[in-house]
Amino acid sequence: QPVVTQPPSSSASPGESARLTCTLPSDINVGNYNIYWYQQKPGSPPRYLLYYSSDSDKGQGSGVPSRFSGSKDASANTGILLISGLHSEDEADYYCMIWSSNAVVFGGGTKLTVL
């Protein structure tokens, strides 16, 4: 199973943008994977936000605002979650996920602090 790496923490101020990363190991190509993103607040289950494969293949979870968006940085073999116009309620843990060999792999999660 591949190891998917997320920075443990990130911070930004209200109104700013937050860019959260999800790095795949070098032996697999981010271009071949859908990257899924989940938000989890304390005491609650994760919430599905979106998936991103390419600009022509992406999807938003039900009721998820458009200020949550996905992208990829092929040069860094990384999936990206961009949250624009940060709100205080965006403070949460964020997990990325991929399907690999018919199994799910989660990243270790990033705790986003909205200062």
Added chain:
Amino acid sequence: QITLKESGPTLVKPTQTLTLTCTFSGFSLTTSRLGVGWIRQPPGRALEWLAVIYWDDDKRYSPSLMGRLTITKDTSKNHVVLTMTNMDPVDTATYYCVHTSYSNTWSLDYWGQGTLVTVSS
């Protein structure tokens, strides 16, 4: 409206077998391109995927836990059951039941509230 609810013991002893039931509503596991899975989260730690069962009874398991897990469905009761053998204190976690569906891709789009299982003698 899709809902899922996990049930089972809150405390199990080491070496025992854990049996968890996911009771769902708002969909049927006889519908093509649907599945129900299990994911767990130890306290303060990251999510870990365990298993999924699909409408056609195809089953997939976490490679690291495959020998300990069994997932089954009862479509007449809208239940999915996960059993995990040889429980250990490191298996202490909140266990989530998850709906997965295919629309261009398989997303884990609806989650139960989770049930905390503690493994202790």
